[in-house]
Amino acid sequence: MKKDIHPKNYRPVVFQDLSNGTMFLMKSTVATDETIKYTDGNEYPVVKVHISSASHPFFTGQEKLVDIEGRVDKFKARTAAAAKKREEAAKRATKPSKEKTAPTKLADAKKAAK
Numbered sequence: 001m002k003k004d005i006h007p008k009n010y011r012p013v014v015f016q017d018l019s020n021g022t023m024f025l026m027k028s029t030v031a032t033d034e035t036i037k038y039t040d041g042n043e044y045p046v047v048k049v050h051i052s053s054a055s056h057p058f059f060t061g062q063e064k065l066v067d068i069e070g071r072v073d074k075f076k077a078r079t080a081a082a083a084k085k086r087e088e089a090a091k092r093a094t095k096p097s098k099e100k101t102a103p104t105k106l107a108d109a110k111k112a113a114k
Contacts, residue, residue, distance in 0.1 A: 014044045015052065022054035 013028040014036050025038055028047070036046040 012044050014038050014046045016046055016048050017052040017055050018048050018050055019055040022052060024052070024054075 007029040009029050010027045011029075012025055013030060013032070015024045015026065015028075016022070016036065017024075023036070023038065023046075025040075025044065030045075030047050032045045032047050034046045034048075035043050037043050
C-alpha cells in the first residue's frame with residue numbers, strides 16, 4: 001500500500017441541510033471558511049448542502065408514487081382510439097364511390113371487341 005496518500009486533516013465539521021435546517025456533525029477533510037455554533041455549544045466549520053437524508057423524499061417516506069395503472073389505462077385508450085380511426089379510414093377507402101366513372105376509351109374498345 002502507498003504511504004502518505006490519505007489526508008491527515010480530519011476534523012469535526014457540521015453539514016447543514018438548507019431545505020429544512022437539519023445539522024449533522026461528523027469528521028471530514030472538506031475545506032470551508034464558514035463556521036456555525038452547533039447544538040453542543042461549540043463552533044465548527046460548516047458545509048451547506050441542498051439535500052440530505054433528513055430531507056430526501058426516499059428517506060422521509062414522502063416519495064411520490066407513480067400511478068402506473070392510470071398510465072396503462074391512458075395508453076390502452078389511445079391505442080383503441082387509433083385502431084378505431086384506422087378501421088374507419090379503411091372502410092372509407094374500400095367503399096365504392098357513388099358517382100359513376102366516365103367510360104374510358106380502353107373500356108369502350110373492350111366492349112366493342114366482344
